[in-house]
Amino acid sequence: MGRAPCCDKANVKKGPWSPEEDSKLKDYIDKHGTGGNWIALPQKAGLKRCGKSCRLRWLNYLRPNIKHGEFSDDEDRIICSLFASIGSRWSIIAAQLPGRTDNDIKNYWNTKLKKKLMGVVPSSHRKPPQPHFPSFQTPSSASLPYRSCNYNTTYYTPNRSFTGLDQPTSSVPSSFLNNSTTTTTTLFQPQESLLGSMQPYHPVKDHLLIMFGGEPSCSSSDGSCNQISYVKEMEYDQHGANNASGGVGRNEQVPLESYFFNNAEENQKLILNGSSTAAVSNGLWGETSIDYGVDQDIKQFVNNHSSSSSSSNFLFDENKTQGKVMYF
DNA sequence: AATGTATGCAACCGCCTCCAG
DNA sequence: GCTGGAGGCGGTTGCATACAT
Numbered sequence: 022m023g024r025a026p027c028c029d030k031a032n033v034k035k036g037p038w039s040p041e042e043d044s045k046l047k048d049y050i051d052k053h054g055t056g057g058n059w060i061a062l063p064q065k066a067g068l069k070r071c072g073k074s075c076r077l078r079w080l081n082y083l084r085p086n087i088k089h090g091e092f093s094d095d096e097d098r099i100i101c102s103l104f105a106s107i108g109s110r111w112s113i114i115a116a117q118l119p120g121r122t123d124n125d126i127k128n129y130w131n132t133k134l135k136k137k138l139m140g141v142v143p144s145s146h147r148k149p150p151q152p153h154f155p156s157f158q159t160p161s162s163a164s165l166p167y168r169s170c171n172y173n174t175t176y177y178t179p180n181r182s183f184t185g186l187d188q189p190t191s192s193v194p195s196s197f198l199n200n201s202t203t204t205t206t207t208l209f210q211p212q213e214s215l216l217g218s219m220q221p222y223h224p225v226k227d228h229l230l231i232m233f234g235g236e237p238s239c240s241s242s243d244g245s246c247n248q249i250s251y252v253k254e255m256e257y258d259q260h261g262a263n264n265a266s267g268g269v270g271r272n273e274q275v276p277l278e279s280y281f282f283n284n285a286e287e288n289q290k291l292i293l294n295g296s297s298t299a300a301v302s303n304g305l306w307g308e309t310s311i312d313y314g315v316d317q318d319i320k321q322f323v324n325n326h327s328s329s330s331s332s333s334n335f336l337f338d339e340n341k342t343q344g345k346v347m348y349f
Numbered sequence: 350a351a352t353g354t355a356t357g358c359a360a361c362c363g364c365c366t367c368c369a370g
Numbered sequence: 371g372c373t374g375g376a377g378g379c380g381g382t383t384g385c386a387t388a389c390a391t
Contacts, residue, residue, distance in 0.1 A: 035360080035361075036359095036360075036361095036384095036385090037359070037360075037385085037386095038359085038360085057376095057377095058376080058377095059376075059377070060375085060376065060377090071361090072376085072377090073361085073362095073376095073377085073378095074360075074361075076377080076378090077359090077360070077361085078359090078360085081359075081360085082359080109380065109381085110379090110380085111379075111380065112378075112379060112380085123378095123379075123380080124358085124359080124360085124380095125358090127380075127381085128357070128358055128359085129357095129358095131357095131381095132356065132357055132358080133356095133357085
């Protein structure tokens with residue numbers, strides 16, 4: 022039994038929105054709000070559109086404070102870092118980028134950032150995973166031909182290694198913490214151990230918990246951002262993280278792996294539990310992927326570190342029930 | 350100038366989750 | 371506990387434009 026359509030598709034206009042439609046929708050919402058019922062809204066607003074279409078139009082285009090145009094370097098970094106951490110949870114990523122919508126970010130990733138990353142991964146990388154990723158190299162040693170994700174600032178501590186044993190300090194990109202316009206720096210909690218932490222997940226109760234969300238910086242397409250909340254105890258010492266960064270200046274190249282040094286989360290995502298299999302097979306890091314593109318490279322990168330993992334302190338809600346990401 | 354190809358973006362589709370009844 | 375409607379989300383498509391030949 023299929024479910025009933027959300028609207029009468031025969032009497033619903035599709036395709037690009039006209040200025041008149043935009044105006045109608047905006048005027049109506051300005052006066053009455055969404056009323057909490059998108060399905061009924063188009064009729065009330067005098068629009069021959071599906072409620073979902075109205076919602077999308079409003080959230081992605083008409084909503085106030087929507088930012089269009091070029092993504093900044095900071096935004097690039099945030100997107101890349103979050104993608105490495107949580108995958109294609111665009112709404113969550115959008116929540117960290119004020120004014121950006123999940124659709125925007127998704128498009129930006131698919132059309133630009135992904136290609137940048139592919140550019141940064143030379144063909145020589147497209148081979149079976151190396152048994153060992155080198156420690157982060159100084160920028161001068163990075164011979165990558167492409168400055169992926171606008172590596173204007175560092176995401177790593179020069180002395181960092183993937184063992185995660187040599188640096189007690191944060192793996193939080195210091196520049197991100199310093200430069201990001203978001204107010205959610207606690208998002209990136211120190212995850213030093215994550216870099217090497219690959220172990221079947223088991224609950225850790227006596228560690229701090231953090232969940233994304235609840236920030237006014239929300240820009241997810243639903244505009245609600247109520248999926249996320251923060252645990253205050255995990256107050257992050259930005260200054261400490263900053264100092265720990267060791268200072269790789271802007272405009273210096275950083276290897277791909279450094280960009281994704283937070284990727285242990287994804288790593289864990291793959292092994293947390295049985296349901297993670299779905300995530301693996303859903304195409305994001307598909308094992309059978311023919312396209313040895315950046316996803317595969319990222320995946321390889323993740324896999325490369327699985328063997329040296331020692332502990333897990335990141336829990337991802339793979340069921341996508343609340344878009345929650347939890348650190349332990 | 351005409352045609353083909355690549356790119357970017359808005360919008361749609363369909364599945365999933367939530368929640369009220 | 372079950373059911374169905376609505377909202378939310380990620381993947382995909384289609385079109386307009388830019389660029390190359």
